[in-house]
Amino acid sequence: xxxxxxxxxxxxxxxxxxxxxxxxxxxxxxxxxxxxxxxxxxxxxxxxxxxxxxxxxxxxxxxxxxxxxxxxxxxxxxxxxxxxxxxxxxxxxxxxxxxxxxxxxxxxxxxxxxxxxxxxxxxxxxxxxxxxxxxxxxxxxxxxxxxxxxxxxxxxxxxxxxxxxxxxxxxxxxxxxxxxxxxxxxxxxxxxxxxxxxxxxxxxxxxxxxxxxxxxxxxxxxxxxxxxxxxxxxxxxxxxxxxxxxxxxxxxxxxxxxxxxxxxxxxxxxxxxxxxxxxxxxxxxxxxxxxxxxxxxxxxxxxxxxxxxxxxxxxxxx
Amino acid sequence: xxxxxxxxxxxxxxxxxxxxxxxxxxxxxxxxxxxxxxxxxxxxxxxxxxxxxxxxxxxxxxxxxxxxxxxxxxxxxxxxxxxxxxxxxxxxxxxxxxxxxxxxxxxxxxxxxxxxxxxxxxxxxxxxxxxxxxxxxxxxxxxxxxxxxxxxxxxxxxxxxxxxxxxxxxxxxxxxxxxxxxxxxxxxxxxxxxxxxxxxxxxxxxxxxxxxxxxxxxxxxxxxxxxxxxxxxxxxxxxxxxxxxxxxxxxxxxxxxxxxxxxxxxxxxxxxxxxxxxxxxxxxxxxxxxxxxxxxxxxxxxxxxxxxxxxxxxxxxxxxxxxxxxxxxxxxxxxxxxxxxxxxxxxxxxxxxxxxxxxxxxxxxxxxxxxxxxxxxxxxxxxxxxxxxxxxxxxxxxxxxxxxxxxxxxxxxxxxxxxxxxxxxxxxxxxxxxxxxxxxxxxxxxxxxxxxxxxxxxxxxxxxxxxxxxxxxxxxxxxxxxxxxxxxxxxxxxxxxxxxxxxxxxxxxxxxxxxxxxxxxxxxxxxx
Numbered sequence: 023x024x025x026x027x028x029x030x031x032x033x034x035x036x037x038x039x040x041x042x043x044x045x046x047x048x049x050x051x052x053x054x055x056x057x058x059x060x061x062x063x064x065x066x067x068x069x070x071x072x073x074x075x076x077x078x079x080x081x082x083x084x085x086x087x088x089x090x091x092x093x094x095x096x097x098x099x100x101x102x103x104x105x106x107x108x109x110x111x112x113x114x115x116x117x118x119x120x121x122x123x124x125x126x127x128x129x130x131x132x133x134x135x136x137x138x139x140x141x142x143x144x145x146x147x148x149x150x151x152x153x154x155x156x157x158x159x160x161x162x163x164x165x166x167x168x169x170x171x172x173x174x175x176x177x178x179x180x181x182x183x184x185x186x187x188x189x190x191x192x193x194x195x196x197x198x199x200x201x202x203x204x205x206x207x208x209x210x211x212x213x214x215x216x217x218x219x220x221x222x223x224x225x226x227x228x229x230x231x232x233x234x235x236x237x238x239x240x241x242x243x244x245x246x247x248x249x250x251x252x253x254x255x256x257x258x259x260x261x262x263x264x265x266x267x268x269x270x271x272x273x274x275x276x277x278x279x280x281x282x283x284x285x286x287x288x289x290x291x292x293x294x295x296x297x298x299x300x301x302x303x304x305x306x307x308x309x310x311x312x313x314x315x316x317x318x319x320x321x322x323x324x325x326x327x328x329x330x331x332x333x334x335x336x337x338x339x340x
Numbered sequence: 341x342x343x344x345x346x347x348x349x350x351x352x353x354x355x356x357x358x359x360x361x362x363x364x365x366x367x368x369x370x371x372x373x374x375x376x377x378x379x380x381x382x383x384x385x386x387x388x389x390x391x392x393x394x395x396x397x398x399x400x401x402x403x404x405x406x407x408x409x410x411x412x413x414x415x416x417x418x419x420x421x422x423x424x425x426x427x428x429x430x431x432x433x434x435x436x437x438x439x440x441x442x443x444x445x446x447x448x449x450x451x452x453x454x455x456x457x458x459x460x461x462x463x464x465x466x467x468x469x470x471x472x473x474x475x476x477x478x479x480x481x482x483x484x485x486x487x488x489x490x491x492x493x494x495x496x497x498x499x500x501x502x503x504x505x506x507x508x509x510x511x512x513x514x515x516x517x518x519x520x521x522x523x524x525x526x527x528x529x530x531x532x533x534x535x536x537x538x539x540x541x542x543x544x545x546x547x548x549x550x551x552x553x554x555x556x557x558x559x560x561x562x563x564x565x566x567x568x569x570x571x572x573x574x575x576x577x578x579x580x581x582x583x584x585x586x587x588x589x590x591x592x593x594x595x596x597x598x599x600x601x602x603x604x605x606x607x608x609x610x611x612x613x614x615x616x617x618x619x620x621x622x623x624x625x626x627x628x629x630x631x632x633x634x635x636x637x638x639x640x641x642x643x644x645x646x647x648x649x650x651x652x653x654x655x656x657x658x659x660x661x662x663x664x665x666x667x668x669x670x671x672x673x674x675x676x677x678x679x680x681x682x683x684x685x686x687x688x689x690x691x692x693x694x695x696x697x698x699x700x701x702x703x704x705x706x707x708x709x710x711x712x713x714x715x716x717x718x719x720x721x722x723x724x725x726x727x728x729x730x731x732x733x734x735x736x737x738x739x740x741x742x743x744x745x746x747x748x749x750x751x752x753x754x755x756x757x758x759x760x761x762x763x764x765x766x767x768x769x770x771x772x773x774x775x776x777x778x779x780x781x782x783x784x785x786x787x788x789x790x791x792x793x794x795x796x797x798x799x800x801x802x803x804x805x806x807x808x809x810x811x812x813x814x815x816x817x818x819x820x821x822x823x824x825x826x827x828x829x830x831x832x833x834x835x836x837x838x839x840x841x842x843x844x845x846x847x848x849x850x851x852x853x854x855x856x857x858x859x860x861x862x863x864x865x866x867x868x
Contacts, residue, residue, distance in 0.1 A: 055748070055749065056748075056749040056752065056753045057748075057749040057753060059401075060485070061749075061751070061752035062749070063401060063408055063410065064408075064410065064485070064487055068784075069489070069784035069785075071489070071784075072484065072485045072486060073485075075483045075484060075485040079483070079485065105400075105401070107399075107400070107403060108401060108402060108403035108404070108554060109539070110554075115400075177590050178590075181594050182590060182594055185594065188594065189587065189590040189591055189594050189596055190580065190582065190591050190596045190597075192580055194551075194553075194556075284583065284584050284587070285584055287580065287582050287584070287587055287591075289555075293400075294400060294555070297400040297555055298400065298401070300399075301399060301400070303401055
């Protein structure tokens with residue numbers, strides 16, 4: 023057990039270093055983009071004079087290194103700072119958006135993860151049957167279509183033709199929970215269709231792989247039912263790769279859904295990031311990037327810990 | 341000079357006014373664009389209801405600082421929550437808003453604005469002249485970052501006289517000066533000492549802010565004490581940002597919103613057939629331009645510029661890029677509804693032979709140039725327009741290489757920097773404003789760096805010219821100069837298009853200075 027705690031601490035330490043590197047990379051990348059916030063906001067109506075006044079007000083006339091270290095100092099004291107563009111507190115801005123993003127991801131995961139595990143087990147159980155092939159063809163088709171296309175198809179049928187669900191998934195802090203579930207079902211379905219194939223195929227492959235081992239043959243010879251063989255004998259030994267794929271897809275549900283957010287007008291972190299990059303609002307870009315990078319680091323850590331915990335051989339190394 | 345009472349009653353009876361000295365009063369009364377009072381609407385506005393609107397423009401970075409307003413979301417906010425000194429009426433004329441009346445000194449250099457009495461901000465504070473002075477000074481101060489700074493730069497001094505009069509002194513005379521105060525940047529905030537609180541949402545306007553979440557939505561509620569008797573019909577207005585054109589369309593069709601701006605032109609003919617939706621369009625002053633830097637070879641030679649002007653197929657552009665939702669331009673930026681629009685200029689047609697003639701006059705057989713454009717320089721489909729131009733001009737011996745630039749950063753890196761690019765302008769309500777900000781020598785937005793001595797002389801002279809005939813002549817000449825010697829190709833004027841459910845109502849005449857009734861739909865429109 024101590025080994026696990028040591029590993030978690032070590033990984034968290036490395037995670038912090040990674041975040042630092044990410045912040046430097048993101049800062050330099052935004053610096054490399056042509057134009058700055060003053061020019062982007064004033065746009066076509068900018069004059070050299072007003073751009074200079076704008077820059078001075080925001081401190082954009084300072085050298086890049088100075089601005090980076092000022093920002094870093096603030097972050098280390100837990101202060102995300104304020105949006106350069108309109109002075110809103112980034113912590114406030116993020117808390118609502120992050121909540122929305124996590125809600126959407128959790129909702130989609132609550133549907134997609136059990137569904138893909140179940141489909142994975144069933145297709146492993148009835149492998150090469152008509153059901154197996156149909157499930158594979160359908161899920162692979164949905165992952166092959168671009169997200170916005172899946173989204174438009176769902177809107178066309180469920181929103182425009184049948185009118186079951188609204189086409190805008192605009193939720194606000196005061197939207198009741200039940201209505202949230204209703205309004206966001208279409209984006210959640212879109213996301214589910216996109217991620218199910220990956221997790222289902224990995225579950226199926228991992229189980230089938232284990233099914234070839236001698237102890238499974240032994241269980242079958244003892245007359246254990248095929249369902250029981252898979253769920254109690256094969257699945258626990260196939261968990262590690264499945265957990266990793268689930269973690270990868272959960273991370274995607276949090277950081278990679280900007281297209282779905284745009285199509286359904288969902289106020290999540292993805293839109294926040296795109297908006298801030300296009301306006302060069304670097305403090306917001308940095309904050310969101312840190313959250314995204316942190317998500318990846320944490321989910322990977324959890325996946326590794328779970329893989330070890332569910333595998334006695336790794337848990338108790340000789 | 342006419343007295344105030346006479347002036348106001350005259351103004352009200354005309355339904356349109358531009359106050360000035362007696363000379364200016366009659367001058368504008370006989371202007372064709374002012375015309376007779378607008379026909380009263382056939383429908384009577386109904387009170388109440390919630391209007392939900394899907395907007396294209398708006399961003400997370402939007403700030404309530406009036407110096408930074410730069411998109412529709414903020415224009416609607418400005419005109420909904422605040423008032424200006426003056427207002428552009430639906431017919432394009434100037435009418436009083438917070439300023440009840442105004443008059444100018446004979447040389448149009450000193451302007452006196454009389455404020456309306458009994459107006460209150462949302463928090464109950466009465467409007468005074470100090471509020472006006474502070475609000476205008478916010479854009480004038482030395483370190484101002486306001487995009488309206490060039491427009492108020494001509495003000496030498498601005499003073500409150502008593503609580504209801506503001507006197508402004510200009511550097512040089514300008515008969516059209518009151519028009520500037522209809523601009524969304526120049527809304528009146530309450531004074532905080534010498535300045536204004538740029539985070540305040542406390543205005544005198546028809547709506548109070550209930551929720552303001554930039555990049556997401558805004559919810560407005562009717563100001564029960566609003567001073568205009570025949571405005572502000574809706575109880576609540578919710579503006580949601582829906583940047584994706586397909587999402588905007590489906591939101592309207594499914595009843596998620598009642599009104600959308602800027603519907604996708606490619607599918608507009610299909611939307612028009614939808615039984616629950618009406619599509620409306622108005623030709624305004626918004627125009628698309630192809631500026632050529634007049635101090636960079638080969639564009640220093642006016643023959644070269646003329647060769648390009650004759651080699652663009654304007655009708656084809658309107659048909660294919662605007663899908664017919666616009667009209668051809670005549671290489672000058674004045675729209676047909678603007679006072680002093682030159683009705684005598686012949687429309688320039690596509691004539692590659694003439695193009696070739698001018699090219700030969702410049703001593704050239706063929707000419708290769710690069711045209712820089714991003715796909716959003718004209719809103720959308722700009723590069724396709726560039727390719728059409730390239731094809732049509734090939735017949736005149738011109739060879740245009742269309743260079744696709746990234747949309748991101750276009751206005752800071754390409755526009756005003758490359759010698760030939762694409763741009764647009766929302767147009768301006770007066771010829772003087774348009775020319776002064778974008779065609780006069782050396783101004784920041786002179787996108788072709790054009791410098792024509794005769795034009796610059798006429799521009800200054802016309803500003804303080806009170807004789808209607810002479811002034812008209814001067815503006816006619818200026819339009820001709822821009823058309824024939826200018827360095828900007830203006831192939832087309834685009835319509836303002838919006839789509840709504842049948843229950844969204846408005847007066848018969850709708851303003852065409854911006855989208856959605858000059859972005860004053862919040863206080864002008866209602867629900868059936």
